[in-house]
Amino acid sequence: MTGTVISESIVVDAPPSVVFAILADPRQHARIDGSGTVQALLEGPERLSKGATFGVRMRIGAPYTIKNTVVEFDEDRRIAWRHFAGHRWRYELEPVGGGTRVTESFDYSRYNALAAKVIELAGFPAKNRQGIHETLPKLKAAAESDARG
Structure with missing residues (x-):
């Protein structure tokens, strides 16, 4: 068994540049986090760019x-982006009829079988799917x- 990718999509009535501006601004991540x-x-x-790093205050039970x-x-x-564990949070934007199809993914496909099993036993795929569904x-x-301005 190896890791996989959990993803969902939504169509947004805004151009890709507007959606991307939110995603590329780490100050806005709490605004959209579901x-x-x-x-x-x-x-x-x-504004993020390839190789940029950013630190985030998180909370899953306890703050970290x-x-x-x-x-x-x-x-x-x-x-x-990824952190030390290696999984990626990815947003892909596709122009569609004046708007944007946004696909958000939790990608742990690079994990070996043991690491993927730990992620699965901890319930992260289901939790992350729910988070994506809310985000x-x-x-x-x-x-x-x-x-709209």
Whole structure:
């Protein structure tokens, strides 16, 4: 057994540039987080780029901090970051009829069988699917609001 990718999509009535602006600004991640785990940006640039790092105050039961590194970056198309454990949070944007299809993924496909099993036994795929399910509508609302000005 190896890891896999958990993902869902939503169509946003805003252009990719507006959606990407939210995702590339780590100060806005708490604004769109549906999991309830992202609390606040601790440190990082105002705008992410490939190789950029940013620290986030998190909470899953107890508070903690995590440092992320942007590992994929294609302006207005794709952004992904990872932390020490190696899994990636990825957002892919596709223009569709004046709006944007956004696909959010929790990708642990690079894990070996043992590490993937630990992630699965800890319940992270199901928890992260629920978080994605809650985040995408929040991202949609934020982007549509920003697009209206």
